[in-house]
Amino acid sequence: MNGSENIKKIxxxxxxxxxxxxxxxxxxxxxANGIEIALVESDQIGTIGVGEATLPHLRFFNxxxxxxxxxxxxxxxxxxKLGIEFRDWGRQGDAxxxxxxxxxxxxxxxxxxxxxxxxHKASREGRIDSFSLPVVxxxxxxxxxxxxxxxxxxxxxxxxxxLDAGLYAKFLREFAEARGVQRIEGKxxxxxxxxxxxxxxxxxxxxxxxxxxxLFIDCSGFRGLIIEQxxxxxxxxxxxxxPCDRAVAVPCEMTAENVPYTRATAREAGxxxxxxxxxxxxxxxxxxxxxxxxxxxxxxxxSSLEGAPLAEPKFIGFRAGKRRRQWVGxxxxxxxxxxxxxxxxxxxxYLIQAGITALAELLPSRAMHEADIRExxxxxxxxxxxxxxxxxxxxxxxxxxxxxxxxYVRTMPIPESLAYxxxxxxxxxxxxxxxxxxxxxxSWIAVYLGQRVVPDGYDPRVDALPDEQLYKALxxxxxxxGQTVSGLxxxxxxxxxxxxxxVADGVL
Amino acid sequence: MAPDEKPDFLVLGDTIEAxxxxxxxxxxxxxxxxSVAILPVLRxxxxxxxxxxxxxxxxxxxxxxxxxxxxxxxxxGSFRLGDRFEGWRGEGSSFVLSYGSPAEFPxxxxxxxxxxxxxxxxxxxxxxxxxxxxxxxxxxxxAHPDPVANQQAGYFTYGYHLDADKYRDYLKRAALHYGxxxxxxxxxxxxxxxxxxxxxxxxxxxxxASISDVLPRxxxxxxxxxPFDQFALMDEPATSLSLGRVSAxxxxxxxxVAAAETGCxxxxxxxxxxxxxxxxAGEVDVFGIRSGHRTPWVxxxxxxxxxxxxxxxxxxxxMSLIVRGVETLLELxxxxxRLAVAGQEYNRRMMMAYHRxxxxxxxxxxxxxxxxxxxxxxxxxxxxxxxEQFRSRGRVVTFDEECLAPAEWVSFMIGLGVVxxxxxxxxxxxxxEVAAQRLRSVSAHxxxxxxxxxxxxxxxxxxxxxxxxAFGGGM
Numbered sequence: 005m006n007g008s009e010n011i012k013k014i015x016x017x018x019x020x021x022x023x024x025x026x027x028x029x030x031x032x033x034x035x036a037n038g039i040e041i042a043l044v045e046s047d048q049i050g051t052i053g054v055g056e057a058t059l060p061h062l063r064f065f066n067x068x069x070x071x072x073x074x075x076x077x078x079x080x081x082x083x084x085k086l087g088i089e090f091r092d093w094g095r096q097g098d099a100x101x102x103x104x105x106x107x108x109x110x111x112x113x114x115x116x117x118x119x120x121x122x123x124h125k126a127s128r129e130g131r132i133d134s135f136s137l138p139v140v141x142x143x144x145x146x147x148x149x150x151x152x153x154x155x156x157x158x159x160x161x162x163x164x165x166x167l168d169a170g171l172y173a174k175f176l177r178e179f180a181e182a183r184g185v186q187r188i189e190g191k192x193x194x195x196x197x198x199x200x201x202x203x204x205x206x207x208x209x210x211x212x213x214x215x216x217x218x219l220f221i222d223c224s225g226f227r228g229l230i231i232e233q234x235x236x237x238x239x240x241x242x243x244x245x246x247p248c249d250r251a252v253a254v255p256c257e258m259t260a261e262n263v264p265y266t267r268a269t270a271r272e273a274g275x276x277x278x279x280x281x282x283x284x285x286x287x288x289x290x291x292x293x294x295x296x297x298x299x300x301x302x303x304x305x306x307s308s309l310e311g312a313p314l315a316e317p318k319f320i321g322f323r324a325g326k327r328r329r330q331w332v333g334x335x336x337x338x339x340x341x342x343x344x345x346x347x348x349x350x351x352x353x354y355l356i357q358a359g360i361t362a363l364a365e366l367l368p369s370r371a372m373h374e375a376d377i378r379e380x381x382x383x384x385x386x387x388x389x390x391x392x393x394x395x396x397x398x399x400x401x402x403x404x405x406x407x408x409x410x411x412y413v414r415t416m417p418i419p420e421s422l423a424y425x426x427x428x429x430x431x432x433x434x435x436x437x438x439x440x441x442x443x444x445x446x447s448w449i450a451v452y453l454g455q456r457v458v459p460d461g462y463d464p465r466v467d468a469l470p471d472e473q474l475y476k477a478l479x480x481x482x483x484x485x486g487q488t489v490s491g492l493x494x495x496x497x498x499x500x501x502x503x504x505x506x507v508a509d510g511v512l
Numbered sequence: 513m514a515p516d517e518k519p520d521f522l523v524l525g526d527t528i529e530a531x532x533x534x535x536x537x538x539x540x541x542x543x544x545x546x547s548v549a550i551l552p553v554l555r556x557x558x559x560x561x562x563x564x565x566x567x568x569x570x571x572x573x574x575x576x577x578x579x580x581x582x583x584x585x586x587x588x589g590s591f592r593l594g595d596r597f598e599g600w601r602g603e604g605s606s607f608v609l610s611y612g613s614p615a616e617f618p619x620x621x622x623x624x625x626x627x628x629x630x631x632x633x634x635x636x637x638x639x640x641x642x643x644x645x646x647x648x649x650x651x652x653x654x655a656h657p658d659p660v661a662n663q664q665a666g667y668f669t670y671g672y673h674l675d676a677d678k679y680r681d682y683l684k685r686a687a688l689h690y691g692x693x694x695x696x697x698x699x700x701x702x703x704x705x706x707x708x709x710x711x712x713x714x715x716x717x718x719x720x721a722s723i724s725d726v727l728p729r730x731x732x733x734x735x736x737x738x739p740f741d742q743f744a745l746m747d748e749p750a751t752s753l754s755l756g757r758v759s760a761x762x763x764x765x766x767x768x769v770a771a772a773e774t775g776c777x778x779x780x781x782x783x784x785x786x787x788x789x790x791x792x793a794g795e796v797d798v799f800g801i802r803s804g805h806r807t808p809w810v811x812x813x814x815x816x817x818x819x820x821x822x823x824x825x826x827x828x829x830x831m832s833l834i835v836r837g838v839e840t841l842l843e844l845x846x847x848x849x850r851l852a853v854a855g856q857e858y859n860r861r862m863m864m865a866y867h868r869x870x871x872x873x874x875x876x877x878x879x880x881x882x883x884x885x886x887x888x889x890x891x892x893x894x895x896x897x898x899x900e901q902f903r904s905r906g907r908v909v910t911f912d913e914e915c916l917a918p919a920e921w922v923s924f925m926i927g928l929g930v931v932x933x934x935x936x937x938x939x940x941x942x943x944x945e946v947a948a949q950r951l952r953s954v955s956a957h958x959x960x961x962x963x964x965x966x967x968x969x970x971x972x973x974x975x976x977x978x979x980x981x982a983f984g985g986g987m
Contacts, residue, residue, distance in 0.1 A: 029921045036941035113575070236848065365907060367937050375904040379897070431853040434844060464845045468542030 011039055015217030017192060017207065017230060019045030021146070022339025022356045023223035024173045025065070027180035029360040032069050034367070035183055039128045042182070044207065045217055046191040053111040056279045056286045057085060057266040057350040058168050059442075060104050060162040065357050069179065077503035079175050081282040084495060085265045086138040086149050088349065090268040093455050095403050098225050100131075100454030101265060101350075103138035104179045105161025106446050114191055114465050117449050121462040123478055132453055134482050136446075137161050142265040142490045147495040157488055163206055164350070166266060166279045166286075188215060192224075195234035202333030203228060203372075220335045224387065226344065231327060231337040238328035239343075244326035245418065247409070252301050252320050253288035257311030264495040268308055270402075271304055273409040275348065278367035280496050282505040284314060288348050295409040322346075328389040331380045334372050336363055342390055348398060351391045354442065358387045383440075390441045393422040394451070401426070401455040426457065433459035519549035519693065522711030523704075526552035528676065529834045531683035534692045536578055536714075536838050539844070543748050544777045549693040551702055555719040557799060557818075558745055561776045564592065564677040564756060566859040567611050567669045568835045576686050578883040584977045585778070585905070586682050587674040590753035590968060599760040600880045600928055605636045607927030608755065609754035610645030610825075612668035613919035615954050621939025623954070625906050625932075626947040629939060633931045639923060641955040644668050644962065646923070653965035662867040665958045666919075671828060673753065673771040678699035699723050713812050713846050716771065716819040721800060727865045729810035735801070737890040738803050738824055739877055740765065740780040741832055744796045748777035753968045758826050760882055763787045767826035772978050778825050779842050808862045809855035814841060821866045829869050832915055864913035869936040871895045872915050880926035898928070906932030 014030060023136045027043050066076060076082070087103035095286055099351065103207070108116030123129035123390050133139040138161040141147060151158035181187060190209035199217045206216040207230070222230040243249060258280060267278040274291030289305040302317050326343025330336065337343075338359035345351055362383045366376045400411035418426075425448070435448045452458075466474075493501075520541075522536040530550060538548040538673035573583070583589065594610035601607075614623045623642055624633065632638040645668030648654060657668055688694065695702050703714075703726060716727060748768050751757060756769040764781040780801070781787050802822040810817045816837040823829045840861050844854040874890045875898075889897075894911045901907040902925050908918045916924060939947070972978045 009934075010940075034937060035943065037937050039937075060612075113571070178893060208686070364907075364938070369934060373904055375900050379901055379907070379909070382897070428853055428857050431850045433843065433856070434854075434857060436857070439910065439914075460849055461847055463843075464544060464847050465542075467541045467544030467546075467841065468540065 009371055010037070011218045011367065011370060013040040013042065013217045014219045014221060015207070015215055016041065016043040016221045018035070018223035018225060018339075018341070019043060019173060019177070019187075019355060020223065020225065020342075021173050021340070021450055022225075023170045023343065024176035024180060024198050024359050025353070025356050026221055026338050026363075027222060028069060028176040028183075029186045029357075030364065031180050031183040031185045033364045038492050040186070041180075041184070041306070042186045042188055042215060042217070044188045044190060044192060047189065048191055052119070056281065057088070057166050057277070057347065058164040059350055059354045060164045061354050061357055062499070063162075065360075071179070074503040076175060077165065077167070077499075078505055080165070080167040080171040081284075081505045082165040082503065083262055083282055083499060084266045085164040085166045086142045086147070086161065087266075087352075087450075089142070089265050089267045090270070090398070090451075090454060092094070092404075093398060093402060095270075095456070096270075096406065098454070098456075098483065100450065101133060101136075101139045101142050102447060102450040103137060103142070103161065104163055105138040107132055107449060108135040108478075109160075111469065111477065112465070114433075114463055115149045115445065116464050117453070117471070119474055119478065120316070121433055121459060123474065124458075125462070126158065129478060132449075133432040135478075135485065137485050137488065138163075140485050141403050141492065142263065144489055145261055145263045145495045146489055146492040147264050147498045148492045152373060158485055161217065163264075166281055168281055169353075182323070186471060188213075192229060195230050197234050202235065204234065204333065204335055212288045218319055220367065222335055223339045224338045225340045226322060228327065228337060228341040230335045231330070231332060231341050235332040235335055237330070237332050237337070240325045240328050241282045241323060242325040244325055245392065245416065246346060246399070247292040247321055247412065248290045249321060250293050250298070251288050251320045251322070251346075252298065253286070253306050253315075253320065254305060254309070254316070255286055255314045256309040257314060257442060258283070258285050259311040261494070262451045262496045266350065272407040273301070275346065276305060276308065282499060285310065290348070292409055292415055295407070295412070296508055298381075318467060326385070330359070330384045331377045334368075336380065338363070342384065345388065345391055345395060348395050349391070349443070351395075351442070355387060386440055387442065389421070390438065390443070393419060393425070394443045396422055397426070397448075397451055398455070401452065403456060429459060430457060433458055433462050517547070517924065518711060521548045521715060522695070522713070523548065523692075523715045523717055524553050524699075524723070525550075525555065525717035525719060525721070525819075526680075527555050527559065527717055527719045527817065528668040528680050528683060528831075529716075529838075530574060531680055532572065532834065533689050533715050533717050533816055533838050533841070535683055535687035536842060537573055538687060538692045539681045540692045540842050547693065548691070549695050551695040551699055553718050553721050553723050554697050556721050557719060559676055559719065560745055560769075560778060560825065561676050561747075561774050562771050563672075563674045563679045564769055564831055565672040565674060566832045566835065568832065569671065572735050572835060572838060576690075578584055578686070581625075581975050581977070583682060584672070584674075584772075584972070584975065585682060587672075587678040588774060589672050589674040589679075589977065590770070590772050590972060591654045591669040592673050592756070593645045593654070593668065593754045593827075595756040595877075596649065596752070597758045597760070597927060600758075600876065600882070601636065602881045607637050607923070608640045608646035608649050609920060609924050609927060610640075610643055610649055610668060611670060611920070612645040612666060613917065614642040614666040615664055616666070617950065620942045620947070620950075621936050622906070622922070623951070624926060624941070625936045625939035626951055627926075628906060628932055628935050629858060629944055630951055632951065633926050638762075639926045641958065642666070642951070643923065644958050645670075647958050647962045648965055649752070651962055651965075652752045652754050652968050653962060653966040654754055654971050655965050664954070665961055673756075673769055674814040675771050675774045698813055700726070703727075711812075713814060715841070716815040717814060717817055719818040725836070727813045729813045729815070730804045730807050732802070732804055734802075734804040735822075735890075739884040740782050740824060741801050741803065742781050742783050742786070742798055743801050743825055744779045744798045746777045746779065746796060748775045750931070751775075753952045753972070756827060760880060761787070762883055765824070765826060769985045772972055779894075780824055780826065787900070794815070805863070806865055807859055807860045808837070809845075809969065811855075812846075812851065814858065815857075816841070822860070824873055827872075829915070830872065833862075833865060833869055836913070840865075859930045861913060864911075867892055868894070868913050869912060869915040871898070875899065875924070876928060879925070879930060881929065899925070902932060903930050903932045904932065905937060
């Protein structure tokens with residue numbers, strides 16, 4: 005920026021995953037710019053601890069910060085994640101894994117799934133999953149690092165983590181404080197906004213201490229202490245598409261060998277997550293209060309735990325949607341204060357990261373240019389809307405009619421943007437592609453096919469490849485994946501070698 | 513395919529886009545049992561003698577199995593590195609819009625951000641010195657890119673300048689070789705056999721010939737807010753083999769481009785104020801520019817190239833849209849039951865591609881230091897966001913179906929005189945003198961590297977392109 009216009013002080017309101025990720029990210033990127041960063045949090049206020057399951061983008065966030073992966077994983081009790089298994093979504097009894105990787109390899113510039121479709125329709129091939137290395141690895145509970153050589157089948161996937169979000173926030177707090185971020189303990193009791201509106205001068209703590217800043221980042225969670233309560237950003241409610249509005253969560257003991265994927269099992273009024281960490285399993289049931297109640301939800305969750313519960317079940321209320329404006333005046337909302345989309349595809353931490361990235365790219369001067377604000381809000385609106393469509397797909401693309409909840413989501417009106425994507429895939433097998441979408445081709449293909457949205461036809465160019473060549477190529481691909489995976493270590497062994505959880509941390 | 517059998521695809525036209533489409537269709541469909549025919553209806557408007565091909569054409573050439581050297585020899589071609597814009601910021605100014613990207617320094621902010629701090633963006637043409645493609649273009653030098661050796665210099669890529677008639681012949685040979693059936697006879701009777709369209713799908717690649725008016729589709733919609741509506745074509749001796757030259761004057765634009773043995777000039781002007789030097793030329797034929805578009809896919813008819821989209825004829829815009837159109841058609845090949853939805857998606861993508869390509873021309877007119885009329889409505893929302901962000905803080909915003917890569921947008925806007933008002937704070941994390949030294953070093957490295965490249969003329973001679981007889985057997 006230009007000398008005196010530069011931001012001098014950033015105040016982050018709220019700790020937790022969003023607050024400390026923001027503090028770590030900004031303190032690293034702007035470490036040489038002389039910007040003072042303070043984070044205000046109160047030990048009296050608990051954190052939600054969003055998403056213990058993540059997307060591969062988090063790897064790049066950590067790498068950018070220079071974080072040692074094995075240390076980070078050990079300290080957050082993390083496991084590797086190759087995808088998400090969806091059970092009972094298309095029909096009861098169905099199961100598929102949405103992998104972080106490709107299906108097969110394109111042939112003659114044509115997407116692989118078209119070739120698979122032809123073979124499948126001729127009853128020559130079963131599941132497309134057999135052509136995904138991360139799916140086969142996941143099903144056999146194997147893990148190894150991807151290869152950097154693009155010619156290798158081991159380069160066909162990526163991975164993320166399943167971690168203890170509380171420990172991750174703690175880990176990042178150390179990182180950020182070591183880079184000069186000042187933590188201020190205290191509960192905010194007042195937000196002082198200039199009379200003309202839009203600009204926050206300071207926040208006041210319970211002990212009357214006033215914290216001033218040029219830029220305030222609201223990481224206060226659902227309540228949106230600054231962005232909503234003080235600045236009235238407004239909220240866009242998407243509950244007509246995503247009717248789940250409550251969750252009940254509880255950790256339990258681990259009883260089985262650690263698998264490198266998260267599980268989302270459809271239930272009568274929502275879905276249940278299972279996230280295996282090194283030392284315990286995170287569980288939760290996301291449900292709609294229109295179709296069930298807390299007691300029933302809790303019963304379903306507790307009765308389906310694989311091990312002994314390690315805490316009392318905890319309820320959380322939410323409303324799907326996003327702030328109408330995520331940046332107002334000199335306040336930017338990041339994390340749950342900016343909006344909420346249920347963690348069905350582990351997007352909570354991703355959306356935090358997207359907010360941090362957009363803010364770093366658009367870090368304002370003290371003058372708070374409207375151009376920066378407009379652009380941030382445009383970029384984040386796009387992020388939220390595209391994730392929203394992908395989540396809705398999981399509910400809407402179902403044949404389930406065994407409960408009022410599934411009747412509702414199966415027949416509900418959906419956004420035009422999603423209806424268009426579904427129609428195009430059903431008729432042509434073509435996946436709508438956007439430059440800025442979070443979920444790429446393989447993700448859409450995984451959910452479409454996994455939930456029985458099978459195209460009527462396939463790319464006509466596929467027929468140019470003689471059948472015998474096609475079936476030979478498919479057989480070779482499948483065999484290569486099978487042979488490759490058979491030689492890999494188990495996920496549990498890999499974790500023990502690479503990032504064992506410190507014994508000293510002992511308990512949960 | 514039997515001579516009177518109805519083909520699955522009938523391509524209308526004798527243009528580059530017609531033969532390219534037919535060849536790519538038949539090559540993609542191979543032995544799938546689907547057939548392709550072409551009805552080579554003559555183009556009624558003149559086509560420039562030099563075809564200007566963007567780098568994106570490489571995928572289609574690969575599909576057709578083209579050997580680059582053979583193609584260049586046959587088509588008397590040269591390697592295209594971009595365009596040199598002259599006079600857009602005022603008399604004597606110039607900058608190069610080349611394919612590729614300058615060097616990057618992760619964690620230190622983009623190179624143009626450091627350039628802003630060091631004050632080099634205000635200097636006419638100075639930003640070119642950070643781009644190997646631009647420097648080579650100015651020197652008219654060329655050798656194939658070596659991404660490993662040139663890492664510190666960023667990267668460049670290339671398209672082609674080809675003799676248009678020869679390129680069309682080359683495509684025609686490929687199409688016929690791979691099995692396209694050439695229809696003979698009266699076009700009207702072939703088009704409508706027994707009261708029905710004569711093919712499963714008809715591709716209008718006539719370049720806007722009147723015969724295509726019989727096709728059932730919607731009309732042409734003029735986008736009449738670009739400043740020029742007339743053009744004339746003239747022979748012009750080659751100046752640079754590597755770069756097109758887009759020269760701006762108050763009353764016209766001149767686009768000069770040269771292949772190995774052919775050069776031409778397109779003069780763009782306004783009917784209400786014909787430039788004096790053109791009036792004097794006397795024998796020059798003048799044509800109206802059909803600026804605008806039609807819905808490219810309606811029912812069973814797909815329009816590709818000038819039949820679908822009209823932009824001002826300079827740079828590689830026309831061929832860029834043709835390549836995009838063919839690629840998109842191949843991906844969405846219509847089949848029984850998917851015609852309507854494939855058409856809908858084709859239109860969605862191609863209309864975006866048209867508007868993003870048009871954004872490039874509109875941006876140039878909006879920013880030029882010339883008294884040109886550009887309607888306010890011509891600036892799309894995307895262009896407004898792009899310009900606002902770059903002008904405000906040097907941030908590059910791109911959208912779906914862009915014509916230019918992000919680094920190319922940076923070169924373009926800087927070349928047109930947009931200097932960001934602020935520097936990205938990330939760039940300020942590096943001391944100014946360190947950044948300035950880095951810029952000098954990059955510039956010097958590129959200048960020294962470029963000196964080691966041969967002249968394009970020598971390179972083409974070495975490859976047998978210049979001075980060679982016709983080839984054409986290498987596909």
